[in-house]
Amino acid sequence: MNLRSIGDMAQAFALNRQSVNLKQQMDRLTVELTSGQAADLTQHLSGNLLHLADVEHALVLQDSHRTAAREATVDATTMQTSLGFIQSLASDLANSAITVGFGSGGVPLSTLSTEAKGTLGSIIGALNTDVAGRALFSGSATDSTSLAPADQVLDEVRTAIVGATSAVAVLSELDTFFDTPGGAFETSIYQGGSSDLSAYQLGDGESVALDIRADDPVLRNLIKQTVLAALVDDPGLALGTEDRRALARSASEALLTQQDGLTALRADLGVAEARIDQSSTRIGAEITSLEIARNDLVSIDVFETAADLEQVQFQLETLYTLTARASRLNLVNFLS
Numbered sequence: 001m002n003l004r005s006i007g008d009m010a011q012a013f014a015l016n017r018q019s020v021n022l023k024q025q026m027d028r029l030t031v032e033l034t035s036g037q038a039a040d041l042t043q044h045l046s047g048n049l050l051h052l053a054d055v056e057h058a059l060v061l062q063d064s065h066r067t068a069a070r071e072a073t074v075d076a077t078t079m080q081t082s083l084g085f086i087q088s089l090a091s092d093l094a095n096s097a098i099t100v101g102f103g104s105g106g107v108p109l110s111t112l113s114t115e116a117k118g119t120l121g122s123i124i125g126a127l128n129t130d131v132a133g134r135a136l137f138s139g140s141a142t143d144s145t146s147l148a149p150a151d152q153v154l155d156e157v158r159t160a161i162v163g164a165t166s167a168v169a170v171l172s173e174l175d176t177f178f179d180t181p182g183g184a185f186e187t188s189i190y191q192g193g194s195s196d197l198s199a200y201q202l203g204d205g206e207s208v209a210l211d212i213r214a215d216d217p218v219l220r221n222l223i224k225q226t227v228l229a230a231l232v233d234d235p236g237l238a239l240g241t242e243d244r245r246a247l248a249r250s251a252s253e254a255l256l257t258q259q260d261g262l263t264a265l266r267a268d269l270g271v272a273e274a275r276i277d278q279s280s281t282r283i284g285a286e287i288t289s290l291e292i293a294r295n296d297l298v299s300i301d302v303f304e305t306a307a308d309l310e311q312v313q314f315q316l317e318t319l320y321t322l323t324a325r326a327s328r329l330n331l332v333n334f335l336s
Helices: 006-035 050-097 109-127 150-161 167-179 184-189 217-230 241-298 302-335
Strands: none
Touching: 050 109, 050 217, 050 241, 109 150, 109 217, 109 241, 150 167, 150 184, 150 217, 167 184, 167 217, 167 241, 217 241
């Protein structure tokens, strides 16, 4: 009986090792052919990964700018919608208030008061708008509601003007309440931050600020006039009918005047929206360019890879054939 020699064992080990190497090559080439990218980037780029690292870093940076631009787009659009809604409400209320006291076709004080209370609630609701939990009109205090509820506003103003005995006195108390620095409006009604929201960073030194707060003078005066219209029929006021009508007319005139201010706010916001849109286009183009550059660095020649894969498959099949023949020869030697 013949025993397998050391040479046979060495040959078997060599064939097995070559088989493992060929299988690994085939797996790598299959992955590369499927993905279109080199599996071993270090080898593919001859060890020079610096340029690829620069491109990938730039992609990460531009992706953060794209995220900021998307947030800015949503925030600006939502703010524009809120301001448009507020402007429409203010216009409607002004038109109602201006007809108070004009015969049978005029709006009664009680009706105006009811409408104004509803308008106040809607205005405050619009200014308390948030996106993903971030208050839009609260400046830097994005985690705080911009304004106190409408009922609280009315209660505090009612307390402030209860002693007024003329329309002029009521207007004076309202001015004190809303316009005094550090006064009731700033300490009790406005609940946002005293500084603006940080600008959105959009790359290439470009930034966009959406810095409209609920305590903006235009919006503050709008709230003041709406509150005035809401309280013209309040039984706690020691005023006659003419004084109440005078207050309604004053509110109407001021609300109409604030239309220009609201239009200016919306126009400024529109400019910001246009800049955000331009930046979004630029960022998208830069990301596309960087992705092309990255693909050029990591991509492989699919035709060459397919040919290499076919060659490896042929080598593996040949190796299996040789291994099978060697096994049969060894069996014959063993049996002879």
